[in-house]
Amino acid sequence: MKTTSIMRIGALLGAASLALTACGGSDSGSGDDDGPITIGVSLPLTGDFAEPGKGVQRGYEAWAADVNDAGGLLGRKVELKILDDQSNADRVVADYESLIAQDEVDLVFGPFSTRLVVPSARVADEYGMLFVEPAGAAPEVFEQGFGNLFYAAPAVANDHYNYLAEWIEALPADQRPKTAAYAAMDDPFAMGTAYGLKEKMEAAGIETVVDEKYPPNTTDFSSIAAKIEASNADMIVGGTQYQDAVNLIVALQQLDYQPKLAAFSTAPTNPEFPEAIGDKTEGILSPTGYTEQADVPTNKEFVESYTERNGNPPGEDEANAYTTGQVVAAAVEAVGCAEQGECQQKLIDWLHENEVDTVVGPLSWDADGRPQGAHMIQQWVGGEIKIVLPEDVKEADIIYPKPAW
Amino acid sequence: MDGSLLFQSLVLGILLGGLYALLAAGLTLYFGIMRVVMIAHSAFLILAAYLAWWFHRETGIDPLLSLFVTVPLFFAVGVLMQRLLVARLRPVTLTMMSVLLTFAIALTIEGLLGFVFSGTQRRIQLGYSGESIEVFGAHVAVVKLITFGLAAASLAALYVIMKYTKFGQSLRATIQHKEAAQLVGIKTDRVAGYGFGLGLATAAIGGTALSLDATIYPSLHWHWIGPLMAIIVVGGLGSIPGAAIAAMVLGIGQSLLQIPMGTTWAQTIFYVALFATLMLRPQGFFGGRLAQRF
Numbered sequence: 001m002k003t004t005s006i007m008r009i010g011a012l013l014g015a016a017s018l019a020l021t022a023c024g025g026s027d028s029g030s031g032d033d034d035g036p037i038t039i040g041v042s043l044p045l046t047g048d049f050a051e052p053g054k055g056v057q058r059g060y061e062a063w064a065a066d067v068n069d070a071g072g073l074l075g076r077k078v079e080l081k082i083l084d085d086q087s088n089a090d091r092v093v094a095d096y097e098s099l100i101a102q103d104e105v106d107l108v109f110g111p112f113s114t115r116l117v118v119p120s121a122r123v124a125d126e127y128g129m130l131f132v133e134p135a136g137a138a139p140e141v142f143e144q145g146f147g148n149l150f151y152a153a154p155a156v157a158n159d160h161y162n163y164l165a166e167w168i169e170a171l172p173a174d175q176r177p178k179t180a181a182y183a184a185m186d187d188p189f190a191m192g193t194a195y196g197l198k199e200k201m202e203a204a205g206i207e208t209v210v211d212e213k214y215p216p217n218t219t220d221f222s223s224i225a226a227k228i229e230a231s232n233a234d235m236i237v238g239g240t241q242y243q244d245a246v247n248l249i250v251a252l253q254q255l256d257y258q259p260k261l262a263a264f265s266t267a268p269t270n271p272e273f274p275e276a277i278g279d280k281t282e283g284i285l286s287p288t289g290y291t292e293q294a295d296v297p298t299n300k301e302f303v304e305s306y307t308e309r310n311g312n313p314p315g316e317d318e319a320n321a322y323t324t325g326q327v328v329a330a331a332v333e334a335v336g337c338a339e340q341g342e343c344q345q346k347l348i349d350w351l352h353e354n355e356v357d358t359v360v361g362p363l364s365w366d367a368d369g370r371p372q373g374a375h376m377i378q379q380w381v382g383g384e385i386k387i388v389l390p391e392d393v394k395e396a397d398i399i400y401p402k403p404a405w
Numbered sequence: 406m407d408g409s410l411l412f413q414s415l416v417l418g419i420l421l422g423g424l425y426a427l428l429a430a431g432l433t434l435y436f437g438i439m440r441v442v443m444i445a446h447s448a449f450l451i452l453a454a455y456l457a458w459w460f461h462r463e464t465g466i467d468p469l470l471s472l473f474v475t476v477p478l479f480f481a482v483g484v485l486m487q488r489l490l491v492a493r494l495r496p497v498t499l500t501m502m503s504v505l506l507t508f509a510i511a512l513t514i515e516g517l518l519g520f521v522f523s524g525t526q527r528r529i530q531l532g533y534s535g536e537s538i539e540v541f542g543a544h545v546a547v548v549k550l551i552t553f554g555l556a557a558a559s560l561a562a563l564y565v566i567m568k569y570t571k572f573g574q575s576l577r578a579t580i581q582h583k584e585a586a587q588l589v590g591i592k593t594d595r596v597a598g599y600g601f602g603l604g605l606a607t608a609a610i611g612g613t614a615l616s617l618d619a620t621i622y623p624s625l626h627w628h629w630i631g632p633l634m635a636i637i638v639v640g641g642l643g644s645i646p647g648a649a650i651a652a653m654v655l656g657i658g659q660s661l662l663q664i665p666m667g668t669t670w671a672q673t674i675f676y677v678a679l680f681a682t683l684m685l686r687p688q689g690f691f692g693g694r695l696a697q698r699f
Contacts, residue, residue, distance in 0.1 A: 215668065
């Protein structure tokens with residue numbers, strides 16, 4: 001009996017001291033204006049999206065380091081508070097709730113992937129926070145009526161292939177592909193890219209002969225490949241992430257299917273891609289929102305400082321994350337505040353009315369946060385991935401029809 | 406429906422079924438010997454695939470040769486795991502606690518793989534990755550043929566061991582009736598340890614086979630364990646021939662069903678079969694008198 005009461009008192013004391021330190025912590029975090037600007041982020045650092053999630057983390061950290069080296073934002077240092085949501089939509093909601101309500105961060109940045117962006121944007125919306133995100137490109141992100149959301153990349157998923165669609169439509173009738181096969185992961189972003197092109201191809205009279213949708217956990221693509229091979233479609237379009245594209249391409253090669261045109265989203269721009277496919281990459285097309293060579297303001301500095309810190313140049317995930325930082329920073333500098341409350345609405349209003357220069361080019365948004373650009377089209381040419389469309393920035397001529405793989 | 410597509414899908418289904426059969430054989434073995442539900446089986450599978458990939462990257466030698474290291478290694482790990490961890494669980498709650506234990510092992514392996522090799526998705530690039538042989542109009546990929554060959558050879562070896570060696574007889578006796586086996590002088594503890602090692606050795610072979618024709622990443626094992634668990638229940642828990650037959654039937658079924666139903670619905674065949682088995686024939690469709698006792 002005695003021991004339990006002593007323990008109870010001990011526990012009470014412990015709890016009280018914890019509460020005290022917690023109070024002390026939050027006081028110094030949000031109260032005064034001279035302290036650092038804290039930015040809350042939840043990222044999938046483990047689980048299904050761990051790889052791109054870590055890319056986004058590197059991008060955010062590169063941005064914060066660059067900003068702090070240059071003296072900070074509004075003369076204050078920036079400080080990132082990054083939580084791991086384990087690629088889980090419930091966790092991401094809880095994370096942003098606690099970042100905004102408990103930690104009282106001054107600003108938030110978005111997580112990775114549409115599936116996590118939508119629930120977290122809703123939380124930010126409820127608190128009236130500006131929500132700039134690096135990775136939710138699918139149509140439904142912009143159909144939720146969020147007034148606070150901005151996608152920090154050149155184009156939404158459905159517009160990724162716009163330049164390629166225009167190019168195909170402009171081909172002489174006898175050279176144009178007549179049939180097309182589509183295979184898309186059951187994922188808002190991946191389907192968006194493939195079906196954006198599919199709509200335009202069908203309007204141009206190119207018949208859809210295969211339309212396969214597969215769940216994200218699919219690892220065996222031989223049956224899908226068999227269907228595509230049996231249809232003998234002139235072109236194959238993959239709405240893909242990474243492993244699905246690689247497995248599908250190898251499965252198609254194993255069946256000796258030789259299309260005139262092959263386009264896959266995301267995977268071909270991944271540095272691992274040539275290691276996985278070997279010397280059979282020639283002619284594979286992919287849309288991309290970023291290349292390190294892009295000649296736009298701030299990109300050169302970004303590539304240099306990033307490469308110096310990390311030992312390798314940034315990829316698209318890193319660039320989009322960095323862009324997110326640039327977009328928010330531009331608004332903060334222009335409006336002159338960075339805290340919760342009225343300031344957030346001012347930041348949102350400013351971004352709706354202005355264009356921001358970023359490492360992926362100048363960005364502006366419509367009322368739902370859709371960026372108003374299109375993606376460049378890259379192609380594997382002579383063992384390297386090069387921009388082939390649009391004409392004015394191309395590094396190589398597009399190869400068509402695609403050589404055998 | 407196109408006849409050649411049907412034939413091609415049938416061929417692909419048989420090749421897939423072979424791999425499933427090998428992987429499920431190990432899983433059902435653990436259950437037969439020790440009533441252990443081995444969630445970590447597919448994690449070891451991915452571990453073996455990573456070792457094959459790493460071996461190939463470091464040496465440039467064909468990843469199949471990594472088998473000479475991984476098979477004995479996994480056998481030893483299996484024996485140690487059984488003796489040091491599984492055998493210490495209380496017999497009364499063994500089956501349930503083994504789920505918890507092996508789940509923890511699976512998470513540990515996944516975490517270590519991510520830590521050591523990062524989450525980057527890897528694939529072994531071989532000169533013959535995209536090659537295929539044409540058989541009556543169907544393309545048979547060389548890597549899939551090798552995988553199937555490995556699976557068939559390992560299953561045959563497993564059958565010979567179980568049927569014709571003294572160890573195999575002790576193992577089967579342990580599976581059938583542990584107390585009776587002890588009465589006739591079989592050291593069931595030691596036999597169970599070796600049996601566990603044998604199961605893990607099949608994971609080494611399966612993982613190496615998998616690495617030839619798959620893109621691997623640390624969390625991939627979760628995609629494998631579900632179908633494999635379904636297979637061993639349909640086949641009758643503890644029955645290796647049952648697991649092999651169920652794997653073949655479900656593998657071919659999945660491949661053929663993809664033509665009319667698409668990938669998403671074709672995947673459900675494993676679970677539909679699982680429900681059907683539990684409702685109609687809970688002891689499994691092939692062999693498996695053992696499961697009746699649960």
